[in-house]
Amino acid sequence: MFDFQIAATSGAARTGTLTLPHGPVETPVFMPVGTQGTVRALSPADLKAVGAAMVLANTYHLHVRPGEEVVAQLGGLHRFMAWDRPLLTDSGGFQVFSLAGFRRVDDDGVEFQSHVDGGRRTLTPERATEIQWTLGADIAMAFDHVAPGAADEATSRDALERTLRWLERCARKLGELMERWNDGQTGRSFQPSNVPSFRQTLWPILQGGTHPNLRIEGLRRILEMGSWTGLAVGGLSVGEPKAKMYEVLELLEPRLPRPLPRYLMGVGFPEDLVAAVERGVDLFDCVAPTRNGRNGSAFTPEGPLNIRNAGFRTDKGPVDPTCDCETCITYSRGYLRHLFVAEELLGLRLLSLHNVRYLIRLAEQMRAAIRKGEGALAAWADDWRRRYTQPGIA
């Protein structure tokens, strides 16, 4: 049910197939983010049309609204959001540390104030695990303590240690839920999905900030703790310089077990995807394509383009002449500019669609390059970077 087969490598980069209860996922893969159980402005049919294989949803947001019990009563997260391909839920850790107003952290968990209704709520490793089990994604994430990108070693050490203690509790809780499930003692709340063969796996999150010793120690202790089906690198892309993120990935790459899929959380922009795949990462998620799309910014092979630019007023060409998405094969830049200037909803959808397609196609292109074997990805990436970072067209 959970399987990862590497088909080819090129340097540290790998391409393969991750098999999950709701289907196979070719890696490297970009996951669009469906924060509130919907990838903003896009429908499941749109996501399939642009080749999305897997979507991430946010446990924090769904717990706060509509609540995991409502999702369960509506058939579980897959049926709720009408997405029948694989889903991953984060643990809520990142949101609790970035979104919530008031928060109080102790070893038990985090008390925080909902950003929706201001109410006090508590997330613990056990609750985060239970909520994700109730939601029913294919992959659940361990509840983690995220320190800011610039945190000093003591702060990062503290977050790492807590995350490691919490990981043990998440794994124990999921084990209990799984046991009850397998014994047939499955009340509604433990049967959130209607896929009969449903099982959920848990991935640990490695913290440690930008401190090499913490990252190495954290990784060692995670791997000692159990036999995982995948592993996430957290606490990056949270304000540290990009070079630091690449350093951490390079440090970790030779130490990560090769058969484990590697997920770099919250990344990223096109240049980050390319750099991280070269450093051996398999899975990505980021709100950038939809958020930037709603702001009128479109990814193109020559770098981002602002569709509101007056120069596009009567431009008959597509956003990205190399792209095969509905937006690019149907509409002119001039029309898309009009939609944004006139504040029409369709514009938000069309640029979000293009940007998601752009990142998914980027991953497709990297998979093809990796399959060409040693050196092929590096050559492709050099070409790609030369084009992407040329003086922008907008």
Add this chain to the structure above:
Amino acid sequence: MFDFQIAATSGAARTGTLTLPHGPVETPVFMPVGTQGTVRALSPADLKAVGAAMVLANTYHLHVRPGEEVVAQLGGLHRFMAWDRPLLTDSGGFQVFSLAGFRRVDDDGVEFQSHVDGGRRTLTPERATEIQWTLGADIAMAFDHVAPGAADEATSRDALERTLRWLERCARKLGELMERWNDGQTGRSFQPSNVPSFRQTLWPILQGGTHPNLRIEGLRRILEMGSWTGLAVGGLSVGEPKAKMYEVLELLEPRLPRPLPRYLMGVGFPEDLVAAVERGVDLFDCVAPTRNGRNGSAFTPEGPLNIRNAGFRTDKGPVDPTCDCETCITYSRGYLRHLFVAEELLGLRLLSLHNVRYLIRLAEQMRAAIRKGEGALAAWADDWRRRYTQPGIA
């Protein structure tokens, strides 16, 4: 190129085929409104999926932004908005009298203040005709003076007389444009569409408020003025009681030439569509399905439903169990409620899609009933009303 064939009648109601340069349209037909060159929240593919045969776009809005010359440079209105089926543009008259801030009317035309940039602009019958020719819709509407629904006879008489004088000027202007086109003296601005066989027709608008004598006199003078391909009834659904609207339609029906398609502008809600088809109307447009959809209100056979209703929180059923649209076959009321409560863009799209499908299906159902012959539509309409006006489900 412009043809209307009536296939069957049932009482005053008719069903037939209106043939336009961009294809055939089965009547009675509901036209979704693409105010700014886009039906709000919906794509052309969405519109085709719900069976839309024809779309209305607003001359006033497109003239103000992005400007008809920009639309022409981007290939004309069809190509601009990627809609290859028939289009109708209104004349801007209604918007000038309802939307614009300052306005000054004289016999030449209307000076008004743009609702976008506050700039002073002037629309005359000639300009409105030229703008619509440049946009390139299949059907253009005459520039009219719209009086409020409750206007007294003198005010309505004044608006009617001006509208009749303006109609002559619109027809003359379109004749000039057509002549130049046919002589091959067709500069870019006279060749707005890329459909080689393009021609545009002009429909008059009958004003006269709720005053029977004015409506009858107006109709007589319009019909004396020329040989039209269709005729619109304007100045209804602008604040007068519904019974008054039905009275005017009943007054006009026996006096309207049977071979002419009849367009009731700005109507309407489901009950109005049914009542007007029974009174011999063939074409409709209204922003209600999309505007109400964005407000969380969905049409159903049992009347409108407010999706935000707390009672739908864990409702697994579709918005309308009888409906075949993507929204109803894919999503639960509970999920749609969540999208609205969480202010997600997808909700606006999904309810707009359903509401447009609802009105298009309503027209389909009426066409089928009319084809069953004498008495069949009346029986269908009685059943429909009994169900639609029962105590609402929300």
